Amino acid sequence: MAVKTEKITFPGSQGHLLSARLDSPDGEIKGYALLVHCFTCSSNTLAASHISAALTEKGIGVFRFDFTGLGSSEGEFSNTNFSSNIEDIKAAIDFLRSQNKTPQILIGHSLGGAAVLRAAENVPDLKALATINAPSDPIHLRHVLNSSIEEINSQGYANVVLAGRTFQIQKQFIDDLEKHKSLDYLKDITAALLIFHSPQDKTVEIENARLIFTAARHPKNFISLYGADHLLTKIEDADYVADIICSWVNRYMSEKKETTREDDPQGVTVTEMGEGRFTQVVHAAGHTFFVDEPVDVGGDNRGPGPYDLILASLGACTSITLRMYAEHKNIPLKGIKVTLNHEKIYNEDLVNCVETNARLDLINRDITLTGDLTPEQKDGLLRIAEKCPVHKTLSQPSVIKTSLKTD
Template sequence: MGTRAVELRGAGGVPVTAVLELPPGRPAASAVLVSCFACLGQSPGPARLCHALVSRGFAVLRVDFTAPPVGSDGAQTKPDTLPSVDAVVEAAAWLRERYPPARLLVGHSLGGTAAAAALPRLPEVAALALVNAPSGPEPVLERLTALEREAQEGEVSLGPGRLRLAKGFLHDIAAERVAQALGAFPGAVLVLHAPEDRYVSLEHARRLLAAARRPGSLFLLDGADHFLSREADASLAADVLGPWAARHVTPVTEREAPLPPGVVEVHEAGEGSFAQDIRTGRHRLRADEPLSVGGEDSGPTPYGLLLAALGACTAMTLRMYASRKGWPLEHVHVQLSHDKVHAKDCQECETKTRKVDRLKRSVKLVGPLSEEQRAKLTAMADRCPVHQTLESEVDVLTVLED
């Protein structure tokens, strides 16, 4: 996945810094993700939501409305970002000129409210996903002083970051304007909301769904906070968003030509130090390393994928053999582990001077099988193609492309 910074212009021409996330190959669709995640600092939300879309062929332009925190010396490293509906429209326009039009808007917190308010100006949008988004400016107004409410501008602190509100923004996201925009929007609407959100109550999610023109979908992120600060909560939201987006936006996985049989593509994901995006056939996978060695733990390790290949091939081989014989095999469960052992401890090893890889495979066969049938099926595990490949002499040829 490729990543690069993009500078947009929001309300009054104020610069807005955005980040573009690209899938391998040409994007089949585009999305704009508008959020306030940075109020928390290092939330896993943006990365997880982005990957759920990029892994399905979306180009994602990510805009965060949060102003950077001020240092102890009163200085900040980059200019403030002012939340605005114009910034959402500008992000979609930027994508439209360079990639497929933005068919999906994803908005978190006030970013979601702004995305909903922008719908009348973005006829190409086919789906809207909102994460812990208020139905209007009320949660923000409650945190402003009386003078700021009267002036319709001010500053809100929700964590390390801040939200600077320019005059006109609260008017643009007024509850009646958002309701009108949703009422006229013919596309699909998904609302993800944490019932325990202490900034935006669940009632806002109900209002958003009630205002939508067509029946929307509500998914409750039980136990999550406003910023999806826990990895499990961010991953859950991403697991819901990805398939929903692929269903209600152009089915990108079907539009992209699958790779030929036996061909696998691996690209650096651009997230963390080790994450890799894998494409095989018409499928997409993610590989990574655990946090303990500097990875993001966003997917199985390479050895985890190797064990998965052996385990899957084993179960398929046993199922095929039992079906051919007409044996009553109801279920196959395979558990595997990998370790390195000293060659001198391995009776089957030819070398005795170094460590060798040991793959341990435990097979559980469920069903009214005879002892003879169980013994035969256990022996057949060694006949699976991946097992035979691992035990054979393998020639790996590496070429450098221009």
């Protein structure tokens, strides 16, 4: 099967542009996988390349990226840590979600495996998760850095040679590892889990696989990579892992089909995520996304807030209505941008307001139109904006009926 490769950059957790690639089958796509590389490596390792090739051959698109400060990504590796790696993965998931390519499969190699396990909560529709020679606890890195720990603690950093390259490891990196000791989070992962590990792995001992397997819930499987090294540098080992992953995920991947609103008679459902204080999981017309509150009001900022969605609905409806009108009237409208904000104002700020001492909702909507438009065409488009369905819903009284149901 032919493969299409797209080079991509997206903003990481620290604001730097991260380098990525999306390999897609040239045909029907069953779903998407996010493949995460090992500690101090890049997304172009032998194992990553072979796993990606095998999955795309089976109709699954694969997204892989370089962590901040590694490979072709921007930023300084010395300013990163395990927590920032997890946040980079979440940023990648959010980017894919924005492109309507939310991953249903997560695959992580070595420390990348430990990171995807902890990032899995960010993918509510995750179906399958695979780790390769992954540590159960990232604190195991201390023994890799053992000869430099005293220097790191005394002067705040040390230059450490890893896999033939020199990296600056700061004390904050070591301190951050201590935050991720618990394995309790594994019992909350509902996706199918496949654990690969080599008994001969001298970097991450196979005991780590046992600890992950014991703490995780079913469905879960373990595959021994007997004779393989930690990085899967032998082609036959990389191919073996790739082939098994392809067969395994096929069990959990259903054929992708178009979802219509008629397929979801309940309409929109909102469920408390159970992680974080306010995070909600929204299912609407076959799509899944998060709604949350900003950090400054006690949320985790995992998604837009409720009022953001109201503004987004009005903005999207406005733009769609304008596009339909322009096409119908053959207006040379090239682009539409709608910017909105919401505020509460006192009635004295409005003309002809009858009530007193009341606060009113004001939505400011600015519309930017591009194209060779006449003044008459612009005026016509502005009038049509006032007639979009969501505008009408928001600007006239509505009735909300609420009932209490029990499971």
